[in-house]
Amino acid sequence: xxxxxxxxxxxxxxxxxxxxxxxxxxxxxxxxxxxxxxxxxxxxxxxxxxxxxxxxxxxxxxxxxxxxxxxxxxxxxxxxxxxxxxxxxxxxxxxxxxxxxxxxxxxxxxxxxxxxxxxxxxxxxxxxxxxxxxxxxxxxxxxxxxxxxxxxxxxxxxxxxxxxxxxxxxxxxxxxxxxxxxxxxxxxxxxxxxxxxxxxxxxxxxxxxxxxxxxxxxxxxxxxxxxxxxxxxxxxxxxxxxxxxxxxxxxxxxxxxxxxxxxxxxxxxxxxxxxxxxxxxxxxxxxxxxxxxxxxxxxxxxxxxxxxxxxxxxxxxxxxxxxxxxxxxxxxxxxxxxxxxxxxxxxxxxxxxxxxxxxxxxxxxxxxxxxxxxxxxxxxxxxxxxxxxxxxxxxxxxxxxxxxxxxxxxxxxxxxxxxxxxxxxxxxxxxxxxxxxxxxxxxxxxxxxxxxxxxxxxxxxxxxxxxxxxxxxxxxxxxxxxxxxxxxxxxxxxxxxxxxxxxxxxxxxxxxxxxxxxxxxxxxxxxxxxxxxxxxxxxxxxxxxxxxxxxx
Amino acid sequence: xxxxxxxxxxxxxxxxxxxxxxxxxxxxxxxxxxxxxxxxxxxxxxxxxxxxxxxxxxxxxxxxxxxxxxxxxxxxxxxxxxxxxxxxxxxxxxxxxxxxxxxxxxxxxxxxxxxxxxxxxxxxxxxxxxxxxxxxxxxxxxxxxxxxxxxxxxxxxxxxxxxxx
Ligand code: SF4
Numbered sequence: 001x002x003x004x005x006x007x008x009x010x011x012x013x014x015x016x017x018x019x020x021x022x023x024x025x026x027x028x029x030x031x032x033x034x035x036x037x038x039x040x041x042x043x044x045x046x047x048x049x050x051x052x053x054x055x056x057x058x059x060x061x062x063x064x065x066x067x068x069x070x071x072x073x074x075x076x077x078x079x080x081x082x083x084x085x086x087x088x089x090x091x092x093x094x095x096x097x098x099x100x101x102x103x104x105x106x107x108x109x110x111x112x113x114x115x116x117x118x119x120x121x122x123x124x125x126x127x128x129x130x131x132x133x134x135x136x137x138x139x140x141x142x143x144x145x146x147x148x149x150x151x152x153x154x155x156x157x158x159x160x161x162x163x164x165x166x167x168x169x170x171x172x173x174x175x176x177x178x179x180x181x182x183x184x185x186x187x188x189x190x191x192x193x194x195x196x197x198x199x200x201x202x203x204x205x206x207x208x209x210x211x212x213x214x215x216x217x218x219x220x221x222x223x224x225x226x227x228x229x230x231x232x233x234x235x236x237x238x239x240x241x242x243x244x245x246x247x248x249x250x251x252x253x254x255x256x257x258x259x260x261x262x263x264x265x266x267x268x269x270x271x272x273x274x275x276x277x278x279x280x281x282x283x284x285x286x287x288x289x290x291x292x293x294x295x296x297x298x299x300x301x302x303x304x305x306x307x308x309x310x311x312x313x314x315x316x317x318x319x320x321x322x323x324x325x326x327x328x329x330x331x332x333x334x335x336x337x338x339x340x341x342x343x344x345x346x347x348x349x350x351x352x353x354x355x356x357x358x359x360x361x362x363x364x365x366x367x368x369x370x371x372x373x374x375x376x377x378x379x380x381x382x383x384x385x386x387x388x389x390x391x392x393x394x395x396x397x398x399x400x401x402x403x404x405x406x407x408x409x410x411x412x413x414x415x416x417x418x419x420x421x422x423x424x425x426x427x428x429x430x431x432x433x434x435x436x437x438x439x440x441x442x443x444x445x446x447x448x449x450x451x452x453x454x455x456x457x458x459x460x461x462x463x464x465x466x467x468x469x470x471x472x473x474x475x476x477x478x479x480x481x482x483x484x485x486x487x488x489x490x491x492x493x494x495x496x497x498x499x500x501x502x503x504x505x506x507x508x509x510x511x512x513x514x515x516x517x518x519x520x521x522x523x524x525x526x527x528x529x530x531x532x533x534x535x536x537x538x539x540x541x542x543x544x545x546x547x548x549x550x551x552x
Numbered sequence: 553x554x555x556x557x558x559x560x561x562x563x564x565x566x567x568x569x570x571x572x573x574x575x576x577x578x579x580x581x582x583x584x585x586x587x588x589x590x591x592x593x594x595x596x597x598x599x600x601x602x603x604x605x606x607x608x609x610x611x612x613x614x615x616x617x618x619x620x621x622x623x624x625x626x627x628x629x630x631x632x633x634x635x636x637x638x639x640x641x642x643x644x645x646x647x648x649x650x651x652x653x654x655x656x657x658x659x660x661x662x663x664x665x666x667x668x669x670x671x672x673x674x675x676x677x678x679x680x681x682x683x684x685x686x687x688x689x690x691x692x693x694x695x696x697x698x699x700x701x702x703x704x705x706x707x708x709x710x711x712x713x714x715x716x717x
Contacts, residue, residue, distance in 0.1 A: 005716070007700050007712060007716060010699055010700040011698065011700050011701075011702070014697065014698045014699055014700070015698075018697045018698070022667060031667075035636075035665065035667075038636075038637050039667055121637070121639075151702045151712070151713075152702060152703060152711075154702055155671070155698065155701065155702065155703075156702075156703055157642065157670075157671040157672075157674035157675050157701070157703065157705050158639075158642045158643055158646055158671075158675055158705070159639070159642070160639060160642070160668075160671050161636070161637050161638065161639025161642070161668075162639060227711075235643050238639055238640060238642070238643050239615075239640055239643050239644075243638060243640075273651055277704070277709075278704050278709045278710050278711065278714065279703070279704040279711050281713075282713065282714070284713075285713035288713075288716075
């Protein structure tokens with residue numbers, strides 16, 4: 001992974017000093033609450049329902065074991081002994097004291113971490129595929145490009161006060177695990193016919209109040225122009241994006257108002273001035289950054305299919321876990337393992353300080369000292385030798401991190417919701433839990449198969465409900481907490497947005513509703529058909545009839 | 553007398569900033585004036601004929617393209633921030649410096665506060681009329697917030713990757 005040099009380190013240390021002074025001035029009354037707000041948000045600090053929440057940046061999800069141990073220490077010393085993996089691959093602390101935040105940042109800076117631009121109307125953490133660098137279907141490793149974008153976007157002087165938040169995602173594989181089409185900018189690394197590297201550029205995708213799939217405005221942007229082109233897009237947005245209504249301020253509204261074609265022309269016109277300017281990327285820089293992402297010292301191994309199959313036969317639990325939580329690796333003899341942070345009864349994405357320490361230890365022993373966070377709120381050990389899978393599984397079981405539900409219904413994406421978030425219309429964690437409890441039969445879960453169930457506590461869609469195969473949205477109905485259900489969303493390639501099933505439901509009706517939806521799927525599916533495909537084939541009506549029929 | 557930050561120092565202000573609805577009536581001939589864009593649009597001729605110094609100010613929704621041809625007439629271009637969270641003029645300042653080659657003073661006016669000065673200077677502002685209820689000497693500290701920067705901007709056309717030792 002990327003390692004800071006003196007320059008990178010200087011910048012985050014300067015930031016700690018700056019934020020310490022801002023906090024001091026706020027506490028001394030020299031900065032009003034209103035003036036401090038954007039400053040603290042740009043440092044990931046929210047004032048939540050019960051306490052501040054600090055969101056720590058995990059650039060494109062990569063963490064070293066040293067960083068994990070620091071996060072564990074912070075969870076112990078400044079929080080209630082746990083941390084939370086967010087849907088943008090970041091880490092959140094829910095209970096720090098405002099006065100302690102500068103000290104927490106100073107601690108983070110010692111392991112090359114920070115909370116820069118994890119919130120606020122600025123360029124946020126760039127996200128990518130959690131299997132970057134190890135996926136079998138990868139064409140181009142997106143991580144060096146994410147790091148280049150990270151540096152470009154960190155304290156970009158022109159774009160610190162955009163109309164609204166701005167999210168960029170990069171994909172380099174055949175499947176799009178980074179959901180680039182629902183980002184403000186989505187970049188897909190591609191090669192042209194001549195074998196040169198470039199990017200397909202999508203703009204104006206996004207979830208939230210007005211969910212929309214992005215439009216591709218450039219089919220091949222040569223790599224060296226990446227930053228000048230991003231500058232051009234951001235400049236057009238910064239100057240012309242709406243600022244009169246925060247619900248219409250995302251770039252997607254501008255792209256839609258102008259039409260993608262006209263927006264693309266504006267970007268081209270702006271870019272014509274910037275292209276080939278001094279911000280043009282150099283081979284030397286790309287090579288410098290890429291050196292941090294070359295393969296670790298893999299051994300020459302063989303795939304262990306027979307040995308693993310024998311273990312499967314002997315240990316059905318292992319077989320189950322392997323079928324859900326272990327994926328193929330580009331190197332023979334290796335595998336990537338997902339640690340599920342979705343056991344029933346724990347808020348999705350939560351992890352204790354002890355687990356963090358233990359994962360660091362596992363990373364050191366099994367995985368070259370590195371892990372990744374996924375936007376599905378799990379943790380991945382990406383480079384595990386197949387011959388060690390069985391011992392690893394046993395260790396993970398003791399830690400409660402081996403629930404074999406990755407990609408299944410109980411592996412939900414869920415925002416913090418009304419238990420923590422002051423913007424929430426409704427709680428989301430108890431909904432997740434009640435559904436997990438209803439579907440606690442593993443055989444049934446496996447039979448249902450691949451299913452993304454995403455829950456957001458309000459329109460802001462932090463839980464990505466629009467792109468869940470089943471999406472649940474907390475709504476306010478005359479002061480009571482209700483839930484709206486949508487079906488058919490998808491975040492992958494050819495992303496689609498869910499369709500609303502009908503009138504919303506009370507909290508205690510939710511497990512029944514989900515059960516009925518699943519029952520329709522199970523009855524109507526053909527052979528190996530996944531939920532999403534069945535839905536696309538039969539449409540909304542059969543689900544609607546079943547769910548609402550019972551109300552009469 | 554108001555004091556402003558100019559070239560990293562606090563100095564006495566000698567220019568008069570005219571309000572948005574200012575007219576030619578009773579305009580002094582020899583004072584240094586920063587006039588609103590509308591007045592310049594209507595009365596460029598008369599304003600150029602005065603003896604005093606001339607500057608213009610743009611509100612956040614006014615585009616610098618409107619004065620791109622006239623830059624040689626202005627000793628000061630002031631860009632207004634109705635709220636410090638309105639970032640449009642960061643782009644305007646960069647365009648003035650980097651695209652139009654404007655060399656004279658670019659001044660931030662309006663809701664101008666210490667914590668934004670460093671970024672503003674990077675975009676090409678060299679003068680800051682800090683909000684009247686704040687101490688400009690305190691605001692001066694904001695210019696020292698960072699010692700290293702990543703991007704190309706008006707203050708240095710080379711991004712860090714061309715400067716890394
Ligand atoms: S979706 Fe709404 S409730 Fe959930 S975390 Fe985001 S803002 Fe809060």
